[in-house]
Amino acid sequence: MWWHQHNLCFRHPIEEDYSSGDQEEKVATIAEADESAESESVIDFHKRREILSRRPSYRKILNELSSDVPGVPKIEEEKSEEAGTSPNISAMAVPTSIYQTSTGQYIAIAQGEAIQISNPGSDGVQGLQALTMTNSGAPPPGATIIQYATQSADGTQQFFVPGSQVVVQDEETELAPSHMAATTGDMPTYQIRAPTTALPQGVVMAASPGSLHSPQQLAEEATRKRELRLMKNREAAKECRRRKKEYVKCLESRVAVLEVQNKKLIEELETLKDICSPKTD
DNA sequence: AGGGGACAGCGTCAGGTGAT
DNA sequence: ATCACCTGACGCTGTCCCCT
Numbered sequence: 549m550w551w552h553q554h555n556l557c558f559r560h561p562i563e564e565d566y567s568s569g570d571q572e573e574k575v576a577t578i579a580e581a582d583e584s585a586e587s588e589s590v591i592d593f594h595k596r597r598e599i600l601s602r603r604p605s606y607r608k609i610l611n612e613l614s615s616d617v618p619g620v621p622k623i624e625e626e627k628s629e630e631a632g633t634s635p636n637i638s639a640m641a642v643p644t645s646i647y648q649t650s651t652g653q654y655i656a657i658a659q660g661e662a663i664q665i666s667n668p669g670s671d672g673v674q675g676l677q678a679l680t681m682t683n684s685g686a687p688p689p690g691a692t693i694i695q696y697a698t699q700s701a702d703g704t705q706q707f708f709v710p711g712s713q714v715v716v717q718d719e720e721t722e723l724a725p726s727h728m729a730a731t732t733g734d735m736p737t738y739q740i741r742a743p744t745t746a747l748p749q750g751v752v753m754a755a756s757p758g759s760l761h762s763p764q765q766l767a768e769e770a771t772r773k774r775e776l777r778l779m780k781n782r783e784a785a786k787e788c789r790r791r792k793k794e795y796v797k798c799l800e801s802r803v804a805v806l807e808v809q810n811k812k813l814i815e816e817l818e819t820l821k822d823i824c825s826p827k828t829d
Numbered sequence: 830a831g832g833g834g835a836c837a838g839c840g841t842c843a844g845g846t847g848a849t
Numbered sequence: 850a851t852c853a854c855c856t857g858a859c860g861c862t863g864t865c866c867c868c869t
Contacts, residue, residue: 780853782840788856789838 778841781842781855784853784855785840786838788854792856
């Protein structure tokens with residue numbers, strides 16, 4: 549819809565850069581067809597769809613625009629972009645994984661053993677806490693995938709981390725056991741636990757594919773994969789929408805700049821006209 | 830108050846693309 | 850060929866605003 553109009557109404561030079569050779573040919577074909585729209589009424593639907601579907605990502609487009617227009621920020625690459633989902637964490641060392649609790653808090657699990665917990669509301673490093681896992685050796689195979697957080701039966705928050713461990717939010721802010729750092733003030737505390745009881749609703753632990761035998765296990769594995777896929781796609785869709793909004797903003801600012809330039813050029817033209825053609829009374 | 834249209838945001842599906 | 854990722858499209862929901 550939006551992209552269709554964008555592609556069919558005009559071809560921006562930047563978009564041209566992303567067209568592969570045969571793609572350009574096809575676009576040219578469409579352009580000709582558009583010109584002779586009165587004579588040839590309909591463009592082949594499939595051809596059109598094929599062309600339209602081959603679009604560059606918003607990141608690519610915006611980065612091109614950014615290099616074109618100074619002052620427009622570039623969309624960062626994948627790694628920093630992931631960290632960018634949490635402004636509090638982005639200033640820290642790049643973690644390997646970032647997870648968000650159901651209350652909006654972020655947990656970053658670094659390459660080493662540190663777990664950082666941050667509140668999106670707090671600014672900078674202030675909202676960050678570091679936990680150290682003492683038993684974070686090599687995770688057992690098949691159990692390294694994190695699943696999303698949920699409320700457990702006892703009202704605490706749980707989210708699973710690589711290594712078949714569980715990060716559990718304490719209801720009281722008492723001093724934490726020795727295997728974790730204590731939090732202070734109003735901040736909740738978290739514990740690293742082994743998942744002792746049955747998994748909370750909505751949370752499925754990763755299992756080693758080799759351990760699957762019965763049809764029920766296979767079905768559970770399929771469900772788990774589906775949940776994981778949906779979760780990833782959910783996040784991807786959010787990110788895509790964010791990029792799209794950024795892209796539209798970028799285009800709007802570009803329009804504003806070009807309008808100003810255009811106005812200046814018209815004024816300059818008028819001035820030159822006045823100079824070159826003296827008034828004849 | 831409440832009905833309804835416009836709009837934004839979200840989750841999901843389907844299909845394309847690029848990397849391996 | 851396979852996989853992960855990206856994004857358009859669709860349907861749903863919540864919010865805001867206007868009108869009756």
